[in-house]
Amino acid sequence: MKKAVVLLSGGLDSATVLALARRDGFECHALSVNYGQRHQAELAAAKRVADALGARQHRVIALNLQTFGGSALTDHSLDVPTDGAANGIPITYVPARNTIFLSLALAWAEVLDADALFIGANAVDYSGYPDCRPEYLQAYQAMANLATRAAVEGKALVIHAPLVRMTKAQIVLAGIDAGVDFSLTVSCYQADEAGSACGACDACRIRRAGFAAARVDDPTRYLQHA
Amino acid sequence: MKKAVVLLSGGLDSATVLALARRDGFECHALSVNYGQRHQAELAAAKRVADALGARQHRVIALNLQTFGGSALTDHSLDVPTDGAANGIPITYVPARNTIFLSLALAWAEVLDADALFIGANAVDYSGYPDCRPEYLQAYQAMANLATRAAVEGKALVIHAPLVRMTKAQIVLAGIDAGVDFSLTVSCYQADEAGSACGACDACRIRRAGFAAARVDDPTRYLQHA
Numbered sequence: 127m128k129k130a131v132v133l134l135s136g137g138l139d140s141a142t143v144l145a146l147a148r149r150d151g152f153e154c155h156a157l158s159v160n161y162g163q164r165h166q167a168e169l170a171a172a173k174r175v176a177d178a179l180g181a182r183q184h185r186v187i188a189l190n191l192q193t194f195g196g197s198a199l200t201d202h203s204l205d206v207p208t209d210g211a212a213n214g215i216p217i218t219y220v221p222a223r224n225t226i227f228l229s230l231a232l233a234w235a236e237v238l239d240a241d242a243l244f245i246g247a248n249a250v251d252y253s254g255y256p257d258c259r260p261e262y263l264q265a266y267q268a269m270a271n272l273a274t275r276a277a278v279e280g281k282a283l284v285i286h287a288p289l290v291r292m293t294k295a296q297i298v299l300a301g302i303d304a305g306v307d308f309s310l311t312v313s314c315y316q317a318d319e320a321g322s323a324c325g326a327c328d329a330c331r332i333r334r335a336g337f338a339a340a341r342v343d344d345p346t347r348y349l350q351h352a
Numbered sequence: 353m354k355k356a357v358v359l360l361s362g363g364l365d366s367a368t369v370l371a372l373a374r375r376d377g378f379e380c381h382a383l384s385v386n387y388g389q390r391h392q393a394e395l396a397a398a399k400r401v402a403d404a405l406g407a408r409q410h411r412v413i414a415l416n417l418q419t420f421g422g423s424a425l426t427d428h429s430l431d432v433p434t435d436g437a438a439n440g441i442p443i444t445y446v447p448a449r450n451t452i453f454l455s456l457a458l459a460w461a462e463v464l465d466a467d468a469l470f471i472g473a474n475a476v477d478y479s480g481y482p483d484c485r486p487e488y489l490q491a492y493q494a495m496a497n498l499a500t501r502a503a504v505e506g507k508a509l510v511i512h513a514p515l516v517r518m519t520k521a522q523i524v525l526a527g528i529d530a531g532v533d534f535s536l537t538v539s540c541y542q543a544d545e546a547g548s549a550c551g552a553c554d555a556c557r558i559r560r561a562g563f564a565a566a567r568v569d570d571p572t573r574y575l576q577h578a
Contacts, residue, residue: 194413232447233451274482
């Protein structure tokens with residue numbers, strides 16, 4: 127059975143990715159990062175999702191990105207925008223986050239002798255994010271295949287980003303088709319400890335619009351209505 | 353003045369890299385990683401070196417690589433070899449370490465709007481390490497230049513590995529020429545809290561042999577003599 131490390135944030139996208147990886151027959155080792163984000167609710171969600179979707183194991187690695195700041199998610203003195211305005215890359219962008227997370231996944235993959243990494247990067251809703259583009263992911267895979275013992279010994283590591291060209295509505299439908307219970311997931315940038323979503327941040331707006339476009343009931347508890 | 357993030361472990365190589373970056377006119381932001389290594393003496397050494405060589409600032413980011421293990425440096429139930437035997441990649445190799453450290457440096461570079469990263473990777477003494485080879489570093493730079501806002505906006509980031517083809521003796525001489533006080537540095541994998549070196553692990557053996565080959569007095573306090 128092929129092994130994969132699956133980056134799992136606890137949100138809608140990465141839950142779908144885990145379900146797709148399981149359906150494709152991978153033994154899945156789910157990895158979450160406690161990186162100094164604004165709330166712990168998404169890590170609790172990641173654990174629920176890993177259990178529900180049959181991950182072989184789930185680990186949370188601690189990395190304090192508050193050391194660098196530069197994002198409203200890691201510098202808690204900055205406010206998360208809730209006005210829906212979109213001009214360029216938002217303040218919630220975390221510098222080099224996918225590069226760091228993929229590198230942590232790569233390290234664990236090397237220890238596990240895994241065949242693949244899975245990441246929920248998406249170039250549609252996050253079109254301004256450099257590290258969500260297919261060309262970035264291809265360059266990352268090329269680098270990864272020079273970086274490890276296994277790669278040098280001829281074992282190729284494949285980076286799968288199955289959502290990269292999907293709309294949020296397509297992701298919702300793909301997730302439901304693959305058995306995801308989205309009531310377990312948390313997307314909100316500033317969820318409360320119970321996992322209730324603010325309903326106003328960009329993550330909530332994109333999520334809500336995705337369910338609406340997919341014509342699927344949204345199980346999320348939003349504190350503020352649309 | 354060009355800005356650089358310099359990965360600084362507190363050892364001989366990275367101290368030399370910082371001195372070379374300073375001599376080349378970079379404003380240097382030194383980064384160390386508290387990754388669950390066996391001792392804190394190298395982080396104390398990194399601070400001394402950053403101060404002595406005029407780094408603009410020095411930060412230590414916490415990342416718990418004990419979550420993955422897979423190396424005698426991060427799994428403290430494994431012994432550090434002290435018998436000098438060398439067969440392939442040693443148990444002290446930390447999976448994907450340079451990839452992770454470069455990714456952390458990249459994140460900070462993005463926050464600082466820096467022009468360059470410096471790393472003490474060396475393909476001679478660590479010839480079995482995949483992530484110390486020039487082709488790996490080239491692939492990393494290609495990926496990094498697709499990964500960040502600055503890169504996408506046309507600002508190239510350069511990864512400098514000035515030691516990559518040097519012998520340890522050449523590094524010792526280059527460091528002295530650039531003003532490094534090697535008595536401040538700690539290379540040993542299992543130094544004690546005062547920074548004294550064991551004298552028997554591979555890092556001590558390589559360091560001692562480097563000073564000997566360079567015909568330079570070695571200021572290191574070794575607990576075990578050659």
